[in-house]
Amino acid sequence: MPIPTRSEIVIVGGGIVGVSLAYHLAKLGKREVTVLEQGQITCGTTWHAAGLVGQMRPNRSMTRMSRYGIELYRGLEAETGQATGWKTCGSLNVARTPERWTIYQRQAAMARSFGVEVEMLTPEEAGRLYPILRTDDLQGALWFPEDGKANPVDLTQALARGARQQGVKIVEGIRVEGFRLGRGAVVGVETDQGYLECAQLACCAGQWTRALAAKAGVNVPLFSAEHFYWVTEPIEGVHPMLPVMRDPDGFLYFKEEVGGLLVGGFEPVAKPWGKHGIPEKFEFQLLPEDWDQVEVLVQNALHRVPVLEQTGVKRQINGPESFTPDGNFILGEAPEVRNFFVAAGFNSAGIANAGGAGRLLAEWMVWGESPGDLFEVDIRRFGPYAANLNWLEGRTVETLGLHYAMRWPRHELESGRPQRRSPLYGQLESRGACFGSKMGWERANWFAPNGQKPEMAYTLGRPNWLEAVIAEQNAVRQAVGLFDQSSFGKLLVVGRDALGVLQRLCANEMDVPVGQIVYTPMLNARGGYESDVTVHRLGREEFFVVTGTAQPTRDLAWIRRHTGENEHLYALEVTNAWSVLSLFGPRAEALLRRLTAVDLSLEAFPPNSFLELHLGFANVRAARVSYVGGPGWELYVPVEMAAGLYQTLWEVGADLGLRDCGYYALDALRIEAGRRAFPSELSPDFNPFEAGLGFAVRLDKPTGFVGQGALRAASRTQLTRRLLTFTFPQTELFAWGGEPILRDGKPVGELSSVGYSATQGCMVGLGYVYSSAPETAKEVLVSSFALEVSGRVVPAKAGTQAVWKP
Numbered sequence: 001m002p003i004p005t006r007s008e009i010v011i012v013g014g015g016i017v018g019v020s021l022a023y024h025l026a027k028l029g030k031r032e033v034t035v036l037e038q039g040q041i042t043c044g045t046t047w048h049a050a051g052l053v054g055q056m057r058p059n060r061s062m063t064r065m066s067r068y069g070i071e072l073y074r075g076l077e078a079e080t081g082q083a084t085g086w087k088t089c090g091s092l093n094v095a096r097t098p099e100r101w102t103i104y105q106r107q108a109a110m111a112r113s114f115g116v117e118v119e120m121l122t123p124e125e126a127g128r129l130y131p132i133l134r135t136d137d138l139q140g141a142l143w144f145p146e147d148g149k150a151n152p153v154d155l156t157q158a159l160a161r162g163a164r165q166q167g168v169k170i171v172e173g174i175r176v177e178g179f180r181l182g183r184g185a186v187v188g189v190e191t192d193q194g195y196l197e198c199a200q201l202a203c204c205a206g207q208w209t210r211a212l213a214a215k216a217g218v219n220v221p222l223f224s225a226e227h228f229y230w231v232t233e234p235i236e237g238v239h240p241m242l243p244v245m246r247d248p249d250g251f252l253y254f255k256e257e258v259g260g261l262l263v264g265g266f267e268p269v270a271k272p273w274g275k276h277g278i279p280e281k282f283e284f285q286l287l288p289e290d291w292d293q294v295e296v297l298v299q300n301a302l303h304r305v306p307v308l309e310q311t312g313v314k315r316q317i318n319g320p321e322s323f324t325p326d327g328n329f330i331l332g333e334a335p336e337v338r339n340f341f342v343a344a345g346f347n348s349a350g351i352a353n354a355g356g357a358g359r360l361l362a363e364w365m366v367w368g369e370s371p372g373d374l375f376e377v378d379i380r381r382f383g384p385y386a387a388n389l390n391w392l393e394g395r396t397v398e399t400l401g402l403h404y405a406m407r408w409p410r411h412e413l414e415s416g417r418p419q420r421r422s423p424l425y426g427q428l429e430s431r432g433a434c435f436g437s438k439m440g441w442e443r444a445n446w447f448a449p450n451g452q453k454p455e456m457a458y459t460l461g462r463p464n465w466l467e468a469v470i471a472e473q474n475a476v477r478q479a480v481g482l483f484d485q486s487s488f489g490k491l492l493v494v495g496r497d498a499l500g501v502l503q504r505l506c507a508n509e510m511d512v513p514v515g516q517i518v519y520t521p522m523l524n525a526r527g528g529y530e531s532d533v534t535v536h537r538l539g540r541e542e543f544f545v546v547t548g549t550a551q552p553t554r555d556l557a558w559i560r561r562h563t564g565e566n567e568h569l570y571a572l573e574v575t576n577a578w579s580v581l582s583l584f585g586p587r588a589e590a591l592l593r594r595l596t597a598v599d600l601s602l603e604a605f606p607p608n609s610f611l612e613l614h615l616g617f618a619n620v621r622a623a624r625v626s627y628v629g630g631p632g633w634e635l636y637v638p639v640e641m642a643a644g645l646y647q648t649l650w651e652v653g654a655d656l657g658l659r660d661c662g663y664y665a666l667d668a669l670r671i672e673a674g675r676r677a678f679p680s681e682l683s684p685d686f687n688p689f690e691a692g693l694g695f696a697v698r699l700d701k702p703t704g705f706v707g708q709g710a711l712r713a714a715s716r717t718q719l720t721r722r723l724l725t726f727t728f729p730q731t732e733l734f735a736w737g738g739e740p741i742l743r744d745g746k747p748v749g750e751l752s753s754v755g756y757s758a759t760q761g762c763m764v765g766l767g768y769v770y771s772s773a774p775e776t777a778k779e780v781l782v783s784s785f786a787l788e789v790s791g792r793v794v795p796a797k798a799g800t801q802a803v804w805k806p
Helices: 016-027 060-080 098-114 123-129 152-165 206-214 295-304 306-310 350-367 389-401 425-430 466-478 498-505 552-561 588-593 639-656 663-672 708-714 777-781
Strands: 006-012 033-037 091-095 119-121 140-144 169-172 176-182 185-191 194-203 223-225 228-232 244-247 252-257 260-265 313-318 321-323 330-333 340-344 433-438 441-447 480-484 489-494 517-523 529-539 542-547 570-573 578-584 610-615 618-623 632-638 658-660 719-728 740-743 746-757 762-775 785-789 792-799
Touching: 006 016, 016 033, 016 152, 016 340, 016 350, 033 194, 060 098, 060 152, 060 350, 091 098, 091 123, 098 119, 098 140, 098 740, 098 746, 119 123, 123 140, 152 169, 152 350, 194 206, 194 350, 206 321, 206 340, 223 389, 252 295, 260 295, 295 306, 321 389, 330 350, 340 350, 425 433, 425 441, 425 639, 441 466, 441 658, 441 663, 466 480, 466 658, 466 663, 466 746, 480 588, 480 639, 480 663, 489 498, 489 552, 498 542, 498 552, 529 552, 529 618, 542 552, 552 570, 578 588, 578 639, 588 632, 588 639, 610 639, 618 639, 632 639, 639 658, 663 746, 663 762, 719 746, 719 777, 719 785, 740 762, 762 777, 777 792
Parallel strands: 006 033, 006 194, 033 169, 091 244, 194 340, 480 658
Antiparallel strands: 091 140, 119 140, 176 185, 185 194, 223 321, 228 260, 228 313, 244 252, 252 260, 330 340, 433 441, 480 578, 489 542, 489 570, 517 529, 529 542, 578 632, 610 618, 618 632, 719 762, 719 792, 740 746, 740 785, 746 762, 785 792
């Protein structure tokens, strides 16, 4: 088929993700869509996929996506007339260890809260569902009866037929050689068969995506690894409706295949591939067999399904696939180039996720913004640091190996560290800091007291760091705590139209005097959160935007996307230029008074304002704000002065009870003070009224702002969702987040954040409660609340106010 000279939307890649996107764009009324495939449909990684399709994901929005995919696959054959191989055979996940069984109890509770049908089975019940399963060493199993499997090639062809039936053009045997850009946006595609103009483009090219996107200046952090499964000869009793079975303690999955078993898994130490490029003509090809690499999988498979010892093997499949640094796929509009979208890096779960991901990206492209809370998969969750190939290679070895491993609460990845370091890294390390990593930054999570190693001992129960974190919390509430928050995202927005653009993007009033700080949401058209930021007004045309560690790429792209061609504004990230030392607690002011003669009284230096101070030899912008509640300052200092300032603060503050504090204490303190966090409590799915932050919105702002109309409509009705605070007793198995909230015994939401509060002597949490009909807060709070913590129902006290107040 010859290519057209113009297509409104071009999709690069004809695997299941690309054709799913095309299918869903057509469903949304887009008929001028062209799919470009360098070989043939499914020739990349789709054709050798295993075809397992499950529903359960770590959060509500991703589970909703997966459930939609199953509904789509069930009805696709009837709609298109093309067989898909879909079978609702269910899936059985077995647990060998007590810890895994506890995790399964947590997953089952979350599944019920999300509306997913699930059963917890005894080993004997699991054996009846899967007769060739060894069960004598199992703790139990989870049974998801609505899960299923499909034939990846047939399923993709069905989506392709459905797309063609609605006018989509699919061109095979065409190679994309580059892209044309204009005014920061993609405007066309260069191919070996000519130039194709477009208004939007989606790169869905699987493991070729990283190299292709780089030709447009877009960073897509993917890395390929070899992935193995083998297919056995027929086995008596194995039939097409035999459930999919997963044994994560053995790193394994099993699926019926032509009367035998398809046995695959994720070996603990993966084998990366294609560092310096994926061959263009790697179509319908495999890599050589490597039984040594999968020896651990073979031995575990023989243990879990003993009949395999007497069963022949037809062949081993070694089909490379692309993986991401955090194990979640990549979706959305690239922050570097407008109208350039990406869907790739599906971490060996492309068949399961393609249906829902295709729909979400289609809605994003048509509606102009993310259709919901997609932070876990949003391409903007990464920054330039993730483009480093050496880092990507090591991280891929680890993340693939963790696919089925026990993912303990607050688990930290270890590869590629340290990468981004604060100027204080060495000083904090010498003081016993135990570091975690976020957005590539090394951040002190907690500080080990003398005699304790700063090492995590992963557990589901009382953590080894809790006593240290309690001491840090007490220092903040009773004396003064010192936090290194240099990883804060920082953006400089300057120019003639800087105020006008920020007024349009921010729901609060931004035209404030120089020296004032504004806390404000940035919203989408639906009134949901795209970010929450604090903005320092440095001058008439100069603003300093402070955002969360994980948000600067996202926020910078949001500002640039909403700046008109005729508006004069320059926005850039300056995170690496500034360190932030935060002093929180009742003695923080006394400490600063020892270093400056400037009047620090509330009258001269009110909350939400900043002053330029000389503290020791450091030039500091001191902002009177506190994320943990109570008195406090954030001290913004040039990176070259940070180490000196840190030393100065300790020289004058030790006798005031000054203590180094980490992010675990910060999180618990902000929860008890009712401070929300993005994306935990603040996401595109929730508006400021639901989050209890209506005070940060100026509904009558005459300049208007994005989301104003939606919020005005929302303000006239009672809520069906609202964020509540919870206190509940500490149990032997800790609450870690995601625990279902029970209202009068029925699940109505999940905890979005949780921690141990030293001041309250109990667990504290935040979580949204869903109602079937609009209700007042009073009507909600007359109910009885509880939380399901690892299979145990724990009474909880709910409220709308912070549990700690200064």
